[in-house]
Amino acid sequence: MVLGQIYAGTKKELKTIEKYLEMALEAPHPLLHEAGLELLRAGGKRIRPMLALMASRYGDPGRPEVSVSAVMLELIHMASLVHDDVVDNSELRRGRPTVKAKWDNRVAIFTGDYIFACAIKLISAFDHPEAHRQISRVIRDLSLGEIDQIRHLRNWKQNLRTYLRRIKRKTAILMALSCQLGAMAAGCDTSLSRKLYYYGYFLGMSYQITDDILDFVGNERQLGKPAGSDLRNGNITLPVFYALRNPELHDAIVSVLTEAEPSDDDWDDVIGKIRDSQAIEEAQSLSDRYLRKAEGILDELPDQKVTGLLREMTAYVGERKY
Amino acid sequence: MVLGQIYAGTKKELKTIEKYLEMALEAPHPLLHEAGLELLRAGGKRIRPMLALMASRYGDPGRPEVSVSAVMLELIHMASLVHDDVVDNSELRRGRPTVKAKWDNRVAIFTGDYIFACAIKLISAFDHPEAHRQISRVIRDLSLGEIDQIRHLRNWKQNLRTYLRRIKRKTAILMALSCQLGAMAAGCDTSLSRKLYYYGYFLGMSYQITDDILDFVGNERQLGKPAGSDLRNGNITLPVFYALRNPELHDAIVSVLTEAEPSDDDWDDVIGKIRDSQAIEEAQSLSDRYLRKAEGILDELPDQKVTGLLREMTAYVGERKY
Numbered sequence: 001m002v003l004g005q006i007y008a009g010t011k012k013e014l015k016t017i018e019k020y021l022e023m024a025l026e027a028p029h030p031l032l033h034e035a036g037l038e039l040l041r042a043g044g045k046r047i048r049p050m051l052a053l054m055a056s057r058y059g060d061p062g063r064p065e066v067s068v069s070a071v072m073l074e075l076i077h078m079a080s081l082v083h084d085d086v087v088d089n090s091e092l093r094r095g096r097p098t099v100k101a102k103w104d105n106r107v108a109i110f111t112g113d114y115i116f117a118c119a120i121k122l123i124s125a126f127d128h129p130e131a132h133r134q135i136s137r138v139i140r141d142l143s144l145g146e147i148d149q150i151r152h153l154r155n156w157k158q159n160l161r162t163y164l165r166r167i168k169r170k171t172a173i174l175m176a177l178s179c180q181l182g183a184m185a186a187g188c189d190t191s192l193s194r195k196l197y198y199y200g201y202f203l204g205m206s207y208q209i210t211d212d213i214l215d216f217v218g219n220e221r222q223l224g225k226p227a228g229s230d231l232r233n234g235n236i237t238l239p240v241f242y243a244l245r246n247p248e249l250h251d252a253i254v255s256v257l258t259e260a261e262p263s264d265d266d267w268d269d270v271i272g273k274i275r276d277s278q279a280i281e282e283a284q285s286l287s288d289r290y291l292r293k294a295e296g297i298l299d300e301l302p303d304q305k306v307t308g309l310l311r312e313m314t315a316y317v318g319e320r321k322y
Numbered sequence: 323m324v325l326g327q328i329y330a331g332t333k334k335e336l337k338t339i340e341k342y343l344e345m346a347l348e349a350p351h352p353l354l355h356e357a358g359l360e361l362l363r364a365g366g367k368r369i370r371p372m373l374a375l376m377a378s379r380y381g382d383p384g385r386p387e388v389s390v391s392a393v394m395l396e397l398i399h400m401a402s403l404v405h406d407d408v409v410d411n412s413e414l415r416r417g418r419p420t421v422k423a424k425w426d427n428r429v430a431i432f433t434g435d436y437i438f439a440c441a442i443k444l445i446s447a448f449d450h451p452e453a454h455r456q457i458s459r460v461i462r463d464l465s466l467g468e469i470d471q472i473r474h475l476r477n478w479k480q481n482l483r484t485y486l487r488r489i490k491r492k493t494a495i496l497m498a499l500s501c502q503l504g505a506m507a508a509g510c511d512t513s514l515s516r517k518l519y520y521y522g523y524f525l526g527m528s529y530q531i532t533d534d535i536l537d538f539v540g541n542e543r544q545l546g547k548p549a550g551s552d553l554r555n556g557n558i559t560l561p562v563f564y565a566l567r568n569p570e571l572h573d574a575i576v577s578v579l580t581e582a583e584p585s586d587d588d589w590d591d592v593i594g595k596i597r598d599s600q601a602i603e604e605a606q607s608l609s610d611r612y613l614r615k616a617e618g619i620l621d622e623l624p625d626q627k628v629t630g631l632l633r634e635m636t637a638y639v640g641e642r643k644y
Contacts, residue, residue, distance in 0.1 A: 121455070137443070143436040144436065
């Protein structure tokens with residue numbers, strides 16, 4: 001399943017979203033304006049707005065709140081990426097220099113804050129206390145997820161539950177909210193919106209696990225950054241948890257994480273070992289379990305054309321290569 | 323006028339605010355919890371909640387939205403301080419290590435984001451689109467003010483208008499909103515809330531100019547950081563603008579700002595010269611003009627006891643020494 005085919009079903013709306021994003025990021029400040037444009041140009045899959053748009057088809061997708069929610073969700077995502085790049089010390093994202101690399105950490109902080117503020121501005125479009133609560137919760141969870149990540153950097157003794165909670169906060173909750181908010185904005189009832197929330201949650205968990213797998217099995221061109229970047233930065237992801245259960249790999253990983261300055265060869269060696277190990281398949285299997293849960297939710301949804309699109313989305317997440 | 327006397331008039335409410343702040347900052351994460359407590363312990367004048375509480379007395383101060391707005395305003399202020407300290411590279415605030423100093427820049431970013439999220443959570447208490455618009459505007463302006471500051475670091479050629487816009491965004495708008503929101507939360511009409519907005523705005527402009535003066539004339543114990551820290555960090559404040567008009571001072575300032583690594587003696591010398599110059603009085607005089615405008619607004623407000631308190635607040639800002 002290619003994402004382009006799924007996009008085809010929401011092409012017109014997504015084009016509108018892109019225009020709205022540009023409008024929302026218009027800033028009375030040359031530096032911010034440039035940083036915003038750079039972020040837009042860098043692209044991205046716009047998965048969150050797309051989920052919102054798809055979910056809205058269970059209600060009235062023509063309501064103005066629908067596109068507002070889609071834009072807001074992408075802005076929250078963009079703002080958190082800008083801040084994440086500072087925390088992760090990332091120089092590149094999707095093969096382009098990050099805001100923190102092109103300018104510096106300080107500019108990245110306030111560009112992120114500015115984009116958050118643009119997102120918050122759009123919240124007022126929702127006359128729905130539950131939506132407000134959920135939006136503030138997701139922003140809170142995003143920061144908790146990142147703080148968790150900092151806290152557990154290079155900590156190979158953390159348990160799997162810590163990892164799952166972290167990706168839930170970092171990724172799954174925002175995807176869950178994207179589905180829920182799209183439905184709420186379209187006037188769907190609470191029960192249906194709630195189901196879509198869980199669909200997005202399970203999809204998001206699988207999406208992040210896939211990301212973490214691709215970080216090992218992808219090549220630098222696909223990833224836009226060196227393979228194994230997560231581990232190099234001390235971020236212990238699912239494949240590493242499974243690899244740590246293998247005694248030989250365990251010692252190699254612990255050694256590279258605790259050495260003061262491991263060489264590039266040391267890193268390449270460990271990353272290669274994890275890539276070629278059982279750990280990748282095991283991670284894939286957990287990702288698949290989440291996808292099956294997402295599919296289970298779809299079975300409970302009304303049998304409409306959009307349910308088919310969401311099925312294709314699930315298939316895409318299961319097969320995506322970058 | 324001592325701030326304590328003014329506080330006496332809102333003592334009970336402020337104590338409640340302090341308790342709510344602690345509740346709002348409760349975090350399901352040891353590091354965040356500690357950072358939040360550290361910020362609360364570091365204290366602060368709680369000027370923004372106090373302004374909101376005072377403004378609320380023009381309406382019904384017993385409405386629950388009043389204390390919610392007061393807490394939210396202080397949270398926005400705290401979050402922006404945490405991010406500012408990264409941008410300003412501040413190790414100390416009020417004599418205590420900043421979050422970025424005690425942990426690091428990355429923790430500071432996400433602690434700030436977390437506190438912003440806590441503030442946003444409280445926004446949902448307001449069933450008032452104008453309030454939402456204003457709150458998102460103030461968050462946007464805070465980030466614009468800081469980005470402006472970064473952009474104009476060490477730029478001695480910037481004009482005074484740039485400075486005034488910067489302090490408006492960094493300080494005055496949030497104080498203006500504090501007054502306006504307190505009134506709106508208490509059910510005051512638009513016209514009265516608007517007047518209080520302007521009172522807060524003029525007060526805030528004077529407040530920030532006073533801050534910028536104190537940075538030169540205060541001593542390290544009062545300031546909790548070395549005198550002249552703003553200029554040392556490249557931040558050109560009002561006294562520097564006036565000092566630059568004096569040819570001898572102009573050359574000394576430009577030289578210290580453009581030298582690759584000026585010595586501590588060079589800095590102390592320039593800062594001492596500015597402190598002993600006419601520039602301080604000139605800055606004071608602009609601050610006083612803003613205060614007189616604030617007083618002018620008070621003349622238009624209903625003749626209530628609280629108007630007297632706001633008058634005392636104005637006097638305090640005009641005379642404060644730290």
